[in-house]
Amino acid sequence: xxxxxxxxxxxxxxxxxxxxxxxxxxxxxxxxxxxxxxxxxxxxxxxxxxxxxxxxxxxxxxxxxxxxxxxxxxxxxxxxxxxxxxxxxxxxxxxxxxxxxxxxxxxxxxxxxxxxxxxxxxxxxxxxxxxxxxxxxxxxxxxxxxxxxxxxxxxxxxxxxxxxxxxxxxxxxxxxxxxxxxxxxxxxxxxxxxxxxxxxxxxxxxxxxxxxxxxxxxxxxxxxxxxxxxxxxxxxxxxxxxxxx
Amino acid sequence: xxxxxxxxxxxxxxxxxxxxxxxxxxxxxxxxxxxxxxxxxxxxxxxxxxxxxxxxxxxxxxxxxxxxxxxxxxxxxxxxxxxxxxxxxxxxxxxxxxxxxxxxxxxxxxxxxxxxxxxxxxxxxxxxxxxxxxxxxxxxxxxxxxxxxxxxxxxxxxxxxxxxxxxxxxxxxxxxxxxxxxxxxxxxxxxxxxxxxxxxxxxxxxxxxxxxxxxxxxxxxxxxxxxxxxxxxxxxxxxxxxxxxxxxxxxxxxxxxxxxxxxxxxxxxxxxxxxxxxxxxxxxxxxxxxxxxxxxxxxxxxxxxxxxxxxxxxxxxxxxxxxxxxxxxxxxxxxxxxxxxxxxxxxxxxxxxxxxxxxxxxxxxxxxxxxxxxxxxxxxxxxxxxxxxxxxxxxxxxxxxxxxxxxxxxxxxxxxxxxxxxxxxxxxxxxxxxxxxxxxxxxxxxxxxxxxxxxxxxxxxxxxxxxxxxxxxxxxxxxxxxxxxxxxxxxxx
Numbered sequence: 001x002x003x004x005x006x007x008x009x010x011x012x013x014x015x016x017x018x019x020x021x022x023x024x025x026x027x028x029x030x031x032x033x034x035x036x037x038x039x040x041x042x043x044x045x046x047x048x049x050x051x052x053x054x055x056x057x058x059x060x061x062x063x064x065x066x067x068x069x070x071x072x073x074x075x076x077x078x079x080x081x082x083x084x085x086x087x088x089x090x091x092x093x094x095x096x097x098x099x100x101x102x103x104x105x106x107x108x109x110x111x112x113x114x115x116x117x118x119x120x121x122x123x124x125x126x127x128x129x130x131x132x133x134x135x136x137x138x139x140x141x142x143x144x145x146x147x148x149x150x151x152x153x154x155x156x157x158x159x160x161x162x163x164x165x166x167x168x169x170x171x172x173x174x175x176x177x178x179x180x181x182x183x184x185x186x187x188x189x190x191x192x193x194x195x196x197x198x199x200x201x202x203x204x205x206x207x208x209x210x211x212x213x214x215x216x217x218x219x220x221x222x223x224x225x226x227x228x229x230x231x232x233x234x235x236x237x238x239x240x241x242x243x244x245x
Numbered sequence: 246x247x248x249x250x251x252x253x254x255x256x257x258x259x260x261x262x263x264x265x266x267x268x269x270x271x272x273x274x275x276x277x278x279x280x281x282x283x284x285x286x287x288x289x290x291x292x293x294x295x296x297x298x299x300x301x302x303x304x305x306x307x308x309x310x311x312x313x314x315x316x317x318x319x320x321x322x323x324x325x326x327x328x329x330x331x332x333x334x335x336x337x338x339x340x341x342x343x344x345x346x347x348x349x350x351x352x353x354x355x356x357x358x359x360x361x362x363x364x365x366x367x368x369x370x371x372x373x374x375x376x377x378x379x380x381x382x383x384x385x386x387x388x389x390x391x392x393x394x395x396x397x398x399x400x401x402x403x404x405x406x407x408x409x410x411x412x413x414x415x416x417x418x419x420x421x422x423x424x425x426x427x428x429x430x431x432x433x434x435x436x437x438x439x440x441x442x443x444x445x446x447x448x449x450x451x452x453x454x455x456x457x458x459x460x461x462x463x464x465x466x467x468x469x470x471x472x473x474x475x476x477x478x479x480x481x482x483x484x485x486x487x488x489x490x491x492x493x494x495x496x497x498x499x500x501x502x503x504x505x506x507x508x509x510x511x512x513x514x515x516x517x518x519x520x521x522x523x524x525x526x527x528x529x530x531x532x533x534x535x536x537x538x539x540x541x542x543x544x545x546x547x548x549x550x551x552x553x554x555x556x557x558x559x560x561x562x563x564x565x566x567x568x569x570x571x572x573x574x575x576x577x578x579x580x581x582x583x584x585x586x587x588x589x590x591x592x593x594x595x596x597x598x599x600x601x602x603x604x605x606x607x608x609x610x611x612x613x614x615x616x617x618x619x620x621x622x623x624x625x626x627x628x629x630x631x632x633x634x635x636x637x638x639x640x641x642x643x644x645x646x647x648x649x650x651x652x653x654x655x656x657x658x659x660x661x662x663x664x665x666x667x668x669x670x671x672x673x674x675x676x677x678x679x680x681x682x683x684x685x686x687x688x689x690x691x692x693x694x695x696x697x698x699x700x701x702x703x704x705x706x707x708x709x710x711x712x713x714x715x716x717x718x719x720x721x722x723x724x725x726x727x728x729x730x731x732x733x734x735x736x737x738x
Contacts, residue, residue, distance in 0.1 A: 090646025
């Protein structure tokens with residue numbers, strides 16, 4: 001297990017053509033904490049997440065992992081130290097579950113990548129004897145997300161990035177995966193950044209919440225403080241619309 | 246008695262793809278063989294441009310040509326009517342410009358003839374082309390593409406006689422007589438020596454205002470043959486002046502009407518002319534059997550042609566895969582330029598096969614190389630397009646995740662994009678292979694062999710059986726190749 005790393009984005013800006021995705025945005029995630037990025041479509045939350053593992057290169061600003069600028073790190077090496085879970089799972093359809101889950105250890109040249117995969121499957125509550133030899137197309141949506149999380153964790157990264165990982169699931173399955181995530185986070189203690197548009201999910205899963213709007217952070221604080229004291233009218237309106245106030 | 250020429254190489258005898266040309270070429274070939282020379286037959290070359298181009302570049306040594314065609318197509322002069330002036334002109338230009346040599350004419354003219362059904366001629370009182378011009382607006386014509394396009398064909402004829410026809414359809418030489426007989430058209434072009442004019446009881450309209458230029462047949466030989474083997478040139482000259490128009494029409498009738506084999510007709514003609522020694526043995530004549538019996542009788546040759554056909558397809562397809570798959574991968578990384586480049590390659594697909602072969606003739610001559618190059622070019626597009634599309638559109642979620650988890654661009658390509666695109670790429674290869682099997686039949690027009698050989702010869706000789714003996718195996722081959730590649734494709738899914 002790699003030690004959980006701290007994560008900090010400082011003054012990031014990014015334009016796509018004329019559209020401003022990030023507007024001098026900054027966030028901080030202490031090691032071992034879970035930060036939820038919440039916002040509407042087009043708020044810039046996904047661009048911010050993808051800046052953290054250099055899937056997007058910001059036009060200006062700096063991302064630090066353990067206070068070291070990521071621009072000094074080879075992006076491929078950087079990404080292998082960060083788990084990543086996309087909304088649709090992003091499993092490779094032509095690889096069986098075990099090979100998918102063992103991907104990052106295998107890339108790192110770990111000869112026991114199969115065993116690592118089986119361990120990771122157990123972590124997410126899937127029996128390798130049942131699921132390891134299946135094709136992704138033979139899994140349900142919830143199983144697919146569990147496998148995607150197992151894949152992100154197989155090399156035990158210090159940081160886990162999740163891009164709306166539970167967004168496409170039904171309510172019951174989502175609740176099951178929330179429980180699983182909380183348990184994993186408690187057990188492994190990795191630093192996590194979770195993008196979501198569901199404020200209730202953020203409240204349940206995150207240590208802190210950053211409300212992203214128009215490429216800026218409106219407010220970053222704990223769920224309790226957010227609910228108690230919305231810093232801006234936008235945050236207040238967001239909470240009111242979600243019916244959580 | 247097998248004497249060997251000063252340069253021990255076979256004399257390459259060629260013909261254009263119509264019956265009379267086959268007969269004359271076979272007579273050249275048998276005469277050379279009777280004089281102890283080895284002969285390589287490359288009959289049925291696509292068109293004047295292909296045949297003369299091959300002669301000029303030394304890919305073939307001799308083929309029968311007509312002075313009028315030489316004047317218009319090879320020299321590029323306007324039509325003129327004095328036969329001696331025409332021969333002198335083509336002889337001089339070809340000698341000085343290309344080093345080729347027109348041997349003294351064989352003794353007959355084969356000019357264009359315009360023919361109608363006897364019933365049409367009777368009811369409309371048609372005897373001359375001037376008569377035709379009078380009633381042209383009521384008649385439908387079926388002319389060969391050659392005739393429609395050439396200055397000494399329809400354009401000149403229309404101008405010279407003030408002729409306007411109701412409709413003009415382009416017909417293949419092989420079907421125009423049937424079309425006329427069946428009443429689908431009323432007027433066709435033909436050649437004055439055609440054996441079919443008698444068979445279908447047609448009236449040839451006389452050229453009363455002397456429009457058609459003289460078309461005297463002659464052997465034309467390459468510079469290389471004149472240099473390497475003067476004895477071959479001397480042997481070919483023996484035929485000069487010996488074949489009059491009546492004899493040629495007889496020979497054509499035996500071929501077109503009686504369906505006798507070319508080799509037999511040529512042998513009999515040479516014997517009758519006293520040009521073959523007494524020891525020359527007649528070739529056996531297979532009787533006209535059904536298609537299956539014909540295929541069975543010719544199976545040895547057909548197997549060899551099928552092997553050649555497969556060779557053409559396999560080599561060109563392999564080369565196309567080696568080029569198009571990497572090119573498709575490269576272009577997929579730059580989609581905007583990629584799309585443009587692929588459309589440009591797609592343009593090749595719109596060039597008709599025979600035109601593509603004609604373009605390449607001056608560069609790579611005739612035979613197997615240009616055929617391989619043409620098939621290669623035709624195979625590029627489907628493989629390139631499918632590789633490009635397959636790789637570009639490969640499951641975006643999977644590609645993104647693979648990248649985000651730390652695959653290098655090369656690993657993303659090799660482990661994700663390419664495997665996901667494999668079935669699509671394979672489908673492109675399969676399409677290319679089936680197109681190739683079909684297109685490879687055109688290779689016969691430039692002497693590259695394959696199953697097109699009996700098809701081209703059969704079309705030229707109006708022999709359906711012969712056409713089918715090439716077409717049926719080619720179709721079966723396409724099905725087999727498609728089925729085999731479908732299996733490979735299934736395994737990749």
